[in-house]
Amino acid sequence: MDRPIDLHDYQPTLPDNLNPLDPAELATLFDGLRIQTRHIAAHPYDPNTWLQRGITLMKLRYPELAVGDGYKAGLLAGEALKGLGDGKWGLGARMGFWMLLEDDEAEEDGWEREMLRRYLDGLQRKARELVEQNLELWPAFEEGRFRRRKYPWMPPEFASRGDEVLRVINDEFKDNGGRALRNGTGQICSVRRHAFGVDPNGEKPTHDVLGVFATREIAPDSTILIDQSRIWGCNGPGAAGSLENLNGGMGCGEPIHPNLPSEDTSLDLRWIRAATGKNARCSLVFMRALLCAIQDGGVDRNSLSHPLIARLTPCYPAERIHRFSLANDIALPHTFLRTQGGVDIFANPFFDTWVFSTISSRILSNSCGDPLAECLSPLFSLFNHSCEPNVRWELHKDHRTVVVRSVGRMRAGEQLFVEYDAFLSGEGVGRRREGLWRWLEGPCGCGRCLREEEEEEGRRVDEKMEGVELGKGKEWDGGEKPVL
Numbered sequence: 001m002d003r004p005i006d007l008h009d010y011q012p013t014l015p016d017n018l019n020p021l022d023p024a025e026l027a028t029l030f031d032g033l034r035i036q037t038r039h040i041a042a043h044p045y046d047p048n049t050w051l052q053r054g055i056t057l058m059k060l061r062y063p064e065l066a067v068g069d070g071y072k073a074g075l076l077a078g079e080a081l082k083g084l085g086d087g088k089w090g091l092g093a094r095m096g097f098w099m100l101l102e103d104d105e106a107e108e109d110g111w112e113r114e115m116l117r118r119y120l121d122g123l124q125r126k127a128r129e130l131v132e133q134n135l136e137l138w139p140a141f142e143e144g145r146f147r148r149r150k151y152p153w154m155p156p157e158f159a160s161r162g163d164e165v166l167r168v169i170n171d172e173f174k175d176n177g178g179r180a181l182r183n184g185t186g187q188i189c190s191v192r193r194h195a196f197g198v199d200p201n202g203e204k205p206t207h208d209v210l211g212v213f214a215t216r217e218i219a220p221d222s223t224i225l226i227d228q229s230r231i232w233g234c235n236g237p238g239a240a241g242s243l244e245n246l247n248g249g250m251g252c253g254e255p256i257h258p259n260l261p262s263e264d265t266s267l268d269l270r271w272i273r274a275a276t277g278k279n280a281r282c283s284l285v286f287m288r289a290l291l292c293a294i295q296d297g298g299v300d301r302n303s304l305s306h307p308l309i310a311r312l313t314p315c316y317p318a319e320r321i322h323r324f325s326l327a328n329d330i331a332l333p334h335t336f337l338r339t340q341g342g343v344d345i346f347a348n349p350f351f352d353t354w355v356f357s358t359i360s361s362r363i364l365s366n367s368c369g370d371p372l373a374e375c376l377s378p379l380f381s382l383f384n385h386s387c388e389p390n391v392r393w394e395l396h397k398d399h400r401t402v403v404v405r406s407v408g409r410m411r412a413g414e415q416l417f418v419e420y421d422a423f424l425s426g427e428g429v430g431r432r433r434e435g436l437w438r439w440l441e442g443p444c445g446c447g448r449c450l451r452e453e454e455e456e457e458g459r460r461v462d463e464k465m466e467g468v469e470l471g472k473g474k475e476w477d478g479g480e481k482p483v484l
């Protein structure tokens with residue numbers, strides 16, 4: 001957030017249709033945001049820096065980010081108040097912010113201590129007010145509404161997939177081909193750009209539209225891909241051997257889930273399952289995505305640069321309104337990062353709330369699953385949808401392995417398509433497109449939809465022509481003119 005931005009890239013995430021912000025006011029707010037972000041970097045444990053930036057984010061109409069900063073301000077003020085009780089917190093000498101005191105400084109007189117307590121109390125109350133202003137208490141307690149948008153300060157390297165990302169993916173396809181063919185050699189498919197062709201008018205950029213293509217002829221019913229993921233989650237087993245999840249909803253029969261026997265006890269994720277109930281699978285996918293970034297890249301790199309996250313196309317649907325929850329989307333990931341990720345959530349900018357929100361926009365249109373389990377597959381997530389698919393897929397009982405098989409014979413160079421929602425295949429093109437909109441953020445561009453759209457258009461033109469012919473016929477026949 002401390003990067004200069006182009007004001008043309010600004011899109012608020014608040015769904016309310018308010019009057020647009022005046023450009024001069026917008027520029028001032030973004031200047032403030034930059035300064036406050038630098039101030040946070042210099043004084044990450046001062047609750048007031050977080051509160052002030054949260055207020056700016058609210059004015060800029062980013063409710064989900066304002067809640068994130070308000071939450072951190074409240075947390076810091078609360079921890080400082082607790083520390084005050086222990087005699088450990090005080091005003092940093094002539095520095096104007098609150099800090100941990102050296103032992104000999106801790107002997108403050110009662111008056112100063114009382115002043116400090118009141119100040120922190122006030123900050124905590126204002127932080128809570130900021131959070132509440134950006135949430136609603138109804139219909140769901142402590143949830144807010146927002147639209148998913150690209151944040152204007154997003155560094156360009158995270159905004160689209162570079163050639164290095166494609167190289168990594170294609171190396172993985174090469175390894176996977178060997179496994180699927182069971183003889184250890186040979187590639188079956190690869191990822192390519194311009195998956196739906198190049199826009200003839202040059203209006204839509206198609207460079208960053210990826211798809212999976214056959215690199216050789218594929219026989220019917222062949223295994224094409226065995227894709228195992230580290231980013232998965234399931235609602236876990238129920239209590240006392242029942243299949244019910246702890247908080248209702250179905251559970252699976254694996255006693256160790258949502259963990260694996262190979263994971264050590266420091267990665268016990270059952271508390272996330274208990275906290276999120278029937279949404280556990282989605283929260284677990286998100287936490288595991290953060291965990292992957294930490295395990296592979298450490299805590300000093302932006303998690304958006306992790307190859308498993310950098311390869312995903314984000315979902316920014318124009319009209320759809322999403323909900324975010326203070327408990328599940330803000331408090332839970334921060335607690336997870338502090339307790340199990342080893343991340344300092346105040347001093348480390350790589351796990352800021354805008355990064356959370358961007359990761360979850362990428363997971364949204366790329367994960368697959370069912371009411372029990374969710375999985376973000378590294379290679380399967382690159383397959384496009386068709387209403388007449390040439391491959392079929394299955395999520396294994398382990399909730400993290402997707403197997404893809406061919407339906408009929410395929411030529412080298414043919415694009416491999418899966419069906420995202422098989423329940424829609426019996427519907428007409430209009431209903432199918434409507435149902436698929438939430439996955440595709442636009443009309444389905446598959447061969448069947450384009451064909452049926454053309455047929456429908458043709459029928460409409462024929463009907464119109466028929467009407468014209470009928471009208472003409474009456475006139476020429478000397479019949480009565482219609483009364484308008």
Ligand SMILES: C[S@@+](CC[C@H](N)C(=O)[O-])C[C@H]1O[C@@H](n2cnc3c(N)ncnc32)[C@H](O)[C@@H]1O
Pocket residue numbers: 195208209210211311312313315365366381382383384385386439440441442443444445446
């Ligand atoms: C799981 S990803 C597939 C890979 C993606 N094309 C990419 O570039 O990374 C799903 C996204 O691909 C695009 N997509 C997939 N199938 C499509 C289709 N039949 N028509 C239009 N867009 C499609 C949509 O943008 C969708 O949100």
